[in-house]
Amino acid sequence: MKRKEAEKESKVREQAGTTTLATPAS
Secondary structure (H helix, E strand, C coil): CCHHHHHHHHHHHHHHHHCCCCCCCC
Protein backbone atom coordinates (compact mmCIF):
# COMPACT_ATOMS: atom_id res chain seq x y z
CA MET A 1 0.00 0.00 0.00
CA LYS A 2 1.27 3.46 -0.83
CA ARG A 3 1.78 5.80 2.08
CA LYS A 4 0.49 8.83 0.19
CA GLU A 5 -2.62 6.95 -0.86
CA ALA A 6 -3.20 5.72 2.68
CA GLU A 7 -2.85 9.26 4.00
CA LYS A 8 -5.29 10.56 1.41
CA GLU A 9 -7.80 7.82 2.20
CA SER A 10 -7.40 8.51 5.90
CA LYS A 11 -8.24 12.18 5.40
CA VAL A 12 -11.14 11.37 3.10
CA ARG A 13 -12.47 8.82 5.60
CA GLU A 14 -12.14 11.34 8.42
CA GLN A 15 -14.06 13.95 6.42
CA ALA A 16 -16.68 11.39 5.37
CA GLY A 17 -17.01 10.29 8.99
CA THR A 18 -18.56 13.65 9.81
CA THR A 19 -21.09 13.28 7.00
CA THR A 20 -21.56 9.54 7.10
CA LEU A 21 -25.27 9.89 7.82
CA ALA A 22 -25.70 12.52 5.11
CA THR A 23 -23.62 10.75 2.46
CA PRO A 24 -23.15 6.97 2.18
CA ALA A 25 -19.78 5.42 1.43
CA SER A 26 -19.04 6.27 -2.20
